[in-house]
Each structure stands twice: as structure tokens, then as C-alpha cells.
Amino acid sequence: MSNGQWEVVGKSKKSQNGKIKNKEEDKKSFKNGPKLEDIIPHSQIKSFYAGMEIDDDRKPVNKNSAKKKKAQEKKAEPPKQKPPKTIEGALEAIDPNELANIITTNKVRFSNAPLVWLKEVASFLNSKTQIEVDDPTFSNYPSTYPLSTLPPEIRTSLENVLQDAGKANAQLFFDVTLTALANDISRGQSVNGHRVLLQMLANDYPEFCTASVQKSASLRNSYQNRPPIGLSLLWAFGQGGLTDFSVGLKAWQELFLPIIELKNYSKYVVVYLSNLLDRFAKMDNKVTLEQFLAMCDTVNAKRNGLPKDLSSDLIKQLSKFKDMYFSRSGNKLQVSFNQIMKKLPNQFLSGSTLDPYSRVLVESLVNCLERDDSCNATWRQLFHRCSKQSATLLDFINNNWAEVSPRLKRKSLKVTVTEYKLVGADVLKGKKKDETIIKTTKICQDILDRMTSTRRFPWLWASFLLLVSIGGLVSYDVYRVGGNFPKSATGKVLKDLGVLEHSQRAWQKTLSTSARGYLWVETNAPIYYAQTLEVSKPYIELSKDSIIFAYKKSLILYGNAKDYVIEKTPVVLATIEHYAPGLVDNVKGYASSGYEVVKKYSNDYYQFTSDYLKTKVFVGEWAPEILQNKTQTALNVTREHVTTYFHWFRQQVSLYSEIP
Template identity: 75%
Template sequence: MSTGQWEVVGKNKKSQNGKLKNAKDDDKKPTKNGPKLEDVVPHSQIKSFYSGMEIDDDRKPANKKKDGDKKKKEKKSEPPKPKPPKNLEEALVAIDPVELATIITTNKVRFSNAPLVWLKEVANFLNSKLLIDIEDPTFPHFPTTYPLSVVPSELRSSLENVLRDAGKANAQLFFDVTLTALANDMSRGQSVNGHRLLLQILTQDYPEFCVTSMQKSVNLRNSYQNRPPIGLSLLWAFGQGGLRDFAVGMKAWQELFVPVIELKNYSKYVVGYLSGLLDRHASMESVKITQEQLFSMIDLVNNKKNGLPKDLSSDLIKQLSKYKDIYFNRSGNKFQVTFNQLMKKLPNQYLSGASLDPYNQVLVECLLDCLQRDDSCNATWRQLFHKCSKQTATLLDYIDNNWEEVSPRLKQKSLKMTVAQYKESSADTLKGKKKDETVVRANKICQGILDRMTSTRRFPWLWASFFVLLAIGGLVAYDVSRAGGEFPKSVTGKLFKDLGILEHSQKAWQKTLSTSARGYLWLETNAPVYYNQTVEVCKPYGELSKDVYVIAVKKAGVLYGNVREYVSEKIPVVLATIEEYAPGLVDKVEYYACYGYTAFRKQVTDVFAVTADYLKTKVFIGEWAPEILQNKTQIALNATRDHMTTYFHWFRQQVHIYSEIP
């Protein structure tokens, strides 16, 4: 029967002794004999089991709060993490030299017969420490020796020692391997700053490594030239040898840099490298350039200048100018062959003014350098008149247009002889009906050069006469002032008295003064009126006279040009006749004249220097010091101005007085 209570529905369980157990009996069992959490869950998970549950305080683990406090203390006690380096210099400073030395020593012991393994381990170590992104692998905004220049001395010493210990042969092999590793690692996006640093250190001791395996380097560059960051990194590595050896740098530039000069991403760096190379070695006496290297450079620039932007093309031609300066400054004084070849490299056309582009201007400058340093080049030039007539005209035109700058560089005697001979040789050409326009222009240029070389300055007779009269008047005035202002008592007056002309001269002087005074007053009143009337009347005639004068000047210019041309044609004949009957006379006269002038100029210069030194040390001191003289000069100028004002008033009074004398 139902008792009105909840009943448990299910099978009865048997006890261990076979008796049935009721649910009541089970409920009456104490809970302490039930299964524990520790018996079901592993001990290591108990803590996490309780962490997500809210438990009464009497059942909460006792050590939970303590563990939280410990964690907070541990977080507070942890040291701050070091900041990553911002640039390559900070990364190099952060490298521990002791750690590097330990790696080197360990590898030397483990791989005593495999130096390449040591070096590769060092490279891997550096790459792992120098995790800096490089924007431009050529380091354009840093010194040329960067990043080696910022490596700490202890670290640099360790790297240099391990590279030397490996031996030159292994170092060469490692250089080639590292170049390949540099390109491969960059293509994978890995750090390669360690490779860069080791390559740069190797080129300091062995710059020739950059050009030893030339074919391998060319193949490596060709493989990655379409990837500018890698290609520029390789060029930077190839060019490091040029920092120590000019010949290595030029060879690397010509064979590794030039083939990519026309590629947009490489042009600026290739030209800039050449500029830096020439500037770095231009002052070194050991640097020399052969004639073949000069011609090769000229041809190279000629071939590449048109494939570059205008600014880079202009810059490349400037580098050619620097290059030729090094050649001429270090190549002795024999340039006949050079002159001959350079003359033929000029275009076979007459170039003048704007048509002479910067490249051909450098060639002309090379020809002038040959003439300046080797006088025998003038003889070579004369032999090329007929073969290189247009090139000769270009050179003569450049000399004529830049005479002030060029003439001091050339020997006047040889140049004069060359120009005169050209005029003589071109005379036959000008006699025909069909005249070569280039020869005609060159002939006129030669005449202009000869005129400049033979022109002399005329003595200024007019100014000399004026100063002589002024000096005489000053002496007479001084003589009269010494006699108290009375002319009869002066030396000049006494001389006139002895000659019997004093009385007559006084009367003439008084008459002159009175007439001059009345004339001055009349001019002062009437001159402006008559001047205006004269201008109105003479203006048409003045314009007519001006036109006649212009026509006359033009006719005179034509006549003068004809006469000058006739004389210039006859002068070489006269000189040749004199040379025929008196060989060497003209040259001797010119030589002695130049020698005398030089000696005279030297003497004058020496006397001037001695005089200037004497005045500076003996005269212009004390009261004659420049500062005191300046003050006295200012006082004198003020006094002169006051005296001039007073004299003007006195002059006006005298004019009125003398105007009343009959």
C-alpha cells in the first residue's frame, strides 16, 4: 500500500552478505564514508577544478590566496625586458665580445682543420645579433667605411684575427661563399648584416678579392640584377676593394658596375661610386692611369652618356674630366701619341659655341693638356692639318673663344708658329672657286689669334701731356706761394725779370684776368640761353653727322680689315725671308725681348716687395700708423671741403674785382 511518501523505484541491491539493502538504509549512512574528489580526479587537476567554482569559505582551498600573492610578487620582481636596438650601431654595441670569442674558440677546437666552419659560425652568430632592417643597402647617408667604422674595437679585433687565422686561401673562398650566401639569404628574407660586415673586413686586408673571381661575380650579379635590393648589395660588396686600391675599384667599376649603368635602379649608384672613387684617390701620388685606360674610359663614357638621364650624363662627363686630370698629372711629359689619337676621336665636323657639347669639350681640354705639357705636340698637330682639318678648326675656335683662360697654359712661340703655318697651308685652299667654309672660318680664327699675340699698347700721349701741364702749373703755384703770393718775388718771376719779360707778362696776366672775369660773367648769364638755341638749330645736323660718322666707321672698318688681312698675309712671308737669310734671328730677338722683360719684371717685383716691407716696418708706424693716417685723412678731407667753399666765395669776389679793371 501506498504510505503517502516518495518511494524509490528500481532493483534492490544486494549487500556483500547477500541481503537486500533499502534506500532508507543508504540515506542513513554517514557522508564521510562516500568517495572523495582526490580519489576520482588526479591531484594535478584539483586546483583547476576549484578555480571555476564558488565555494563556501569553509570548503575553499586554504592556499589559494597565498598563491595569488606569490604570483603578484613574482611579477613585480621580474627585471624589465631589454629594448631592441634601433639601428646597426646599437646592435653592434650590444654584442658581447666574450660570447663571440667563446664561439670562435669552441669551433677552432671542434673543427681544427675546417676554417670555413669557424667563419660560417661567426657569420651565423652576427646575422642573429644584427636583426636590423636596412632601407638602402648602399648606405648613401653614411661614411664610405660604414658599418665597419662603428664596430667596437674589441669586437673588430676578434673578427679580424679569426679571418687572418683562416689563411688567405680560405679567406678568398669564404669571400666568394659569403657573396652567394648574401644573395640567397636576402632572397629568403633573412638577416644578412653579418655577411656585409665580414665582406667589408675582408676587403680591408685583401681588396683584390673583389676582382679575383670576376666571372663568378658577373654570373651572380646577372642572376639578381632584376631584384634591385640584392643587386645593389652585391655592387656595394664588389666596390669595397676600391676604398683601398684604386686599380681594383676601377676594374670592378668597369666590369661589374658599368653593364648595369643604364638600368634605372642602378644608374645613380654606379655614377656616384665612380665620383667617390676618383675624389678619394685623386690626391694620392701612387695612383696612375695608362694611356689605354684613358682611351677606354673615353670610349665607355661616349657609349653610355646617351643612355642616362641628363643630370647623370652630365655628372658622368665630369668624372671623365677628373679621370683625365689624374692621367695628365701622373704620366710624365710625352703625349704625342695621345694627342694624335685624341684628335681623331673628335667628331669630323666643325664644332663651335653651343655645338661643342660637354663631352667633346673634355676632349678639347685633353688636347690642350697635351700641348701644355709636351711642346712637341705642336709638331704633331701640324702634321694633322690636312687629315683633321675640321678637328683643327674646332680646337682653334676653342682657343680663340677662351683666350684669357687658355693662353697662359700654352707656349706662345710654338702656338704662333702653328697658327701661322696653318694660315700658310690653307692659302692654296682659299684660292679656288669652291672654298671650304670650315677652312675660311679657321683662317679668320687664326688671324684673330695672331692679332692678339702681336698687339701692343700705344703710349697715352694725351693724358701724359695733360699731367705734364698740370705738374708745371702746380710747381709755379708752389713757387709763388713760397714768395708770399707775389709773383715778382718768386723764382719764376725773377727769371722773367732777368729775361726782360716780367713787366709785359704782368700786364698780359692782368689783361687776361680782367678779360676772363668779364667773359666768365657773360657766360654765366648768356651760356644757358645760347646753349638751348644752339641745340635746337644743330640737332638735325647732328643727326646727319651721326649717320655720316656711322657710315664712315663701317667703311673704315672694311678698309682696315682689308689692310690687316694683306699685312697678315705678308708678315709670314717677311718672317720666312728673314729666317732664310738670317736663321734664328727672329727667335733670338723674341727670346731676348722676353728674357729682358721677365728679368725687368722680376726686378720690379723684388724692389716692390722690399719697398713694401720697408714701408710697413719702418715708415707706417707710430704717428704714421694706418689708423692714425685714416683719421688725419678724414680731417684733411673736411678741411679741403671747407677751403673749397671759401675759395669759391673768394673766386666770385675776384671775378667781380677783375671784371672792373679796364
């Protein structure tokens, strides 16, 4: 406007009324423009967005299309497998190739570190078997669980890697895994892989379970206040007992027994011992005297600290242990008798006062007397030092006479009881009377009365049989002369003596009495036979058992002798060969030649004899067919004569029985 005129200032792109704007201003104005909340009431905003979703850029999206898109994505995904609920299911789900690849890879990467292989295998198994275990002892499963559920291919791979690691590394891994088992349980991690590997190692090397007893006991003590971990450790310690009785017994005595009085462990400790004894009861596992006495001391020390039912079960296990000891103890038991007698309480126990533990000890003493008769002499030497214990044993024998007496030798027992009675009589001569001695003296007399009241000789039956025999001879003598008694040899003798008439009357009386006696025997013999059979049945069974026992013992002796001969034969042959080279081979050659010669001539002689008998002897009247017919005829005639005689005998008995 310098020249006095109006000028237009640059507004080339925008008009004055704001109809034309650039892009930046459009965006700015959109962003800074009014919001929906400023225009529409707040209560209507939700209905305005119905059916719409806001995406990541805060833009509305159609909700129905989003649902369809998600459904299509779900259909495209493969269905997920349900996780296994049991250990056996988890083990079966493991891919054998995956395990084999892990083992191969670790062997290549850590060729000189077998422990690393085994730890990686344990970690792999733990990751694949993440199953919660309520009972760490698997009491409701077989004793070999969970190892028994392992698929064959997986088991083969594990056995091979353990074998490749070597026994020394396997033992070290066993100890390491025990610690890892406890630590991982405390951290809430899965340990089923540890369990499987520990069970497999204990199955192949039972001695691993008791190789480091002190370390194992220290580990157990560290976690004994946490029952799930403590029971898991006890279960692992006891796996060696599945295949080796001595290992199982040692583990029980040194690792189980110290915590038997803890409430959470008592039942499992007793159950493990029961299963161990039942498992090896019928196997050839010898229990030593030291082990038996140690078990007695253990049970006596621990039984009072247990509940009544568990204490009773523990006594039952002691009785099983006792049976195992005596079944393989031999017949030299004097030392055993002496030691067991001294373990009885120094008091007279009778009836209800004989507790279950002392009863097992008394039964053990009876077993000693049964198997070794010389224990009676040992017992007599202990009268003065163990008088009350002896009284307890005598009272037990007396109260259980029917059961005990057949097992003992009465002659030796009678000597023992008589001597104890004399010792008691000497004691009773003093001023102070001992009630135990008085009672025991009466018990000794009862036992002696039982042994002396033996069955007497049946004179009545013997006399009756003798009279019947004499009557039969006289009857035959009379029958031989046609029934004329005076003409018989008996009648002639009596006639010469002048007593024929009297003897005839006596003979008739004898025949009539014998006939009536025979009829009585015929009627009552079956009844008395049945009663006799019923009374003697236990003794027959005892004899049968004794014969079977003797037969088994003879087989054992034969087997031992056979094994000894087989074992020593090479030594003897080697000795002979050393001092007389070639002698053994010469003897074998001569023996073989002699055997062939004997075999040849025996065969020839047999053929010659057979041909001679067929052609020279058994011909004509001696032909086999004729001999067979004659034999059959003789049997038929004999049967007819016996039948005829029996009918005649019955007639005579009926006839003479009617004579007054």
C-alpha cells in the same frame, strides 16, 4: 519463505528510504545529478560565476587571487632588455667572450676546416645583428660603415680568426659569403654579419673584390632584377676601392658600368665613381693613357642612355679623371694628343654645338699643348686628316683666349696657326668652297692679331725719364759752382760753342717743364700704379703659381734622384767591394780621418782668428762700441742730408714750375 515464514533479504548497509549510500554511488549520483543550467535560467549563469575562474579541472577559482598570483610571478621575473635598433647598437651589445668561445670551440672541433670557423662566426654575427636595412649601400653613412662601428675587442677577434684561416681560405670565404649574402637576403634573413666580414676582408685584401670578376658578374646578373640584392652586391664589390684605386676602378668598369643604364642602379654607379675619384684625387695614383681613353669611350657610349642630370654628373667625373691623368702624365704627350684628337667628332663644333663631352676632349688637347710644346708639331701633321677637329680646337682657343693663352707657348702656337691658315688658303683655291675652312681662316687671323698686338715700348715715358736724368746732372753741375751756370762745366762748353745765351733760356725752359712734369707724375703716378697693378694681377698670380709648380716639381725630381741614389748606392758599393776588396772601408776611414782633421784645424783657425781680431784689430778707435756709435752717427747724418736735399728739391721744383 519455504517454511512458510517471511525472510529478510540482505539490505544491511542501506535502509529502505535511501538514507545510507556507498561512496561509488555518491560519486555517480553527483556526476549524474542535475546541472546548474537545469535549475537556474541561462541569463543568470554569468552573474552567478562573477568573480570566479575555472581552473584546469573545471573547478571555480577566485579571480582576484589569480590576478595577485600572476602579479607576483611577473615581479619575480627579471626585466627584459630592449632589442637594439641600429647595427652599431647591435654590434656593441655583442659579448666578446661569447664570440671568443665560439671561435675557440670551432677551432678545436674543426681544426682542419677554417671555412667552418668563418661560417660559424658569420652565422653568430648575423644572429646578433638582426637589423632591417633600408639602404643597402649606406649612402647616408661614412664609407667605412658599418665596419668603423665595430668594437675594438670584437674587431681584434675577427681579424685574428681571418688571419689564422690564411689568405687562400679567406679569399674562398669571400666568394662564398657573396653568394650567401644574396641567398640570405632573398630568404628574408639577416645579412649584417656578412656585410661586416666582407668589408673587413676587402679592407685587408682589396684584390679579393676583383679576383673573380666573371663569377661576380654572373652573380650580379642573377639578382639584378631585385635591387636590394643587386645594390648589396655592388656595395660589396666596391669595398676594395676604399683602399686601392686600381681595384676600385676595375670594379667600376667591369661590375658597375654594365648596369649603369638600369634605373635602380644608375645613381649609385655614378656616385661610386665620384667618391672614388674624390678619395684618390690628391694621392699618387697614376692613370694610364689606355685607362683615360677607355673612360672616354665608356662615357661617350653610356651618357645618352642616362637622365640629363646623371649624364651631366658622368661628364664631370670624366673631367676629374682627365685632371688625374694629366697631373701625373709627364711631358711626353705627342701620342696622347694624336689619340685624343681622333676621338673628337669629325665636324666643326663651335659655341653651343660644342657639347660637354667634346669640351672635355678639347680641354685635354689644350693640356697636351701646355705640358708638351712638341704637340704643336704633331698637330700640324694632323691638319689634312683632322681638319675639322683642328678647327674645333682653334675655335676653342680663340673663344677662351684670356684663359688659354697664358698656358700656351705663343711662338709655337703662332707657327701652327700660320701653317693652318696657309693650308686653308690652298684648299680655298679650288672651285668648291668649304664653309668650315672659311670660318677657320678667319679664326686663325683673329688669333694672329691677338698675338701680334703686343704692348709697345713706352717711348714717351723713356724720353721723360731721360730728360729728367739730364736735368738732374746739369742741376748738380750748376749747384757745384754755387749756382752760377756760366761757371759750370756745362756753361763753359756752351760758351765755347757760342750758344750760352740760347742754352740758358733753353735750360730755364727745360727746368720749368721738368718741374711741372715732376709735379704731374707725383700727382698721377699712384693712380696709374693702381691701374697697372690691377691689370697685371692675374699675370702675377700666374707667375706665382708657375713658380710654386716649378718648386714642387724640383722637389719631386730631387726626391726621385735621392731615392735613386739610395737605391743604387748599395749596388755600387757591392760592385766596388767585389772588384776591390777593402777599398770602401779604406775610403770611409780616410774620409772620416780627413773630416776630423779639417774639423779640428777649422776650429783652431776660427779661435785664432777670433782672438786676433779681438786683441789686435778691434781695439781703440776700432772697438765695436765705437764703430757702432760711428755707424749710427753716419746713418743719422745721411738721413738729415737726404731730408734737407728733399726739401731743397721741392723748393726748386716749385720755383721752376712757375717759370713760363
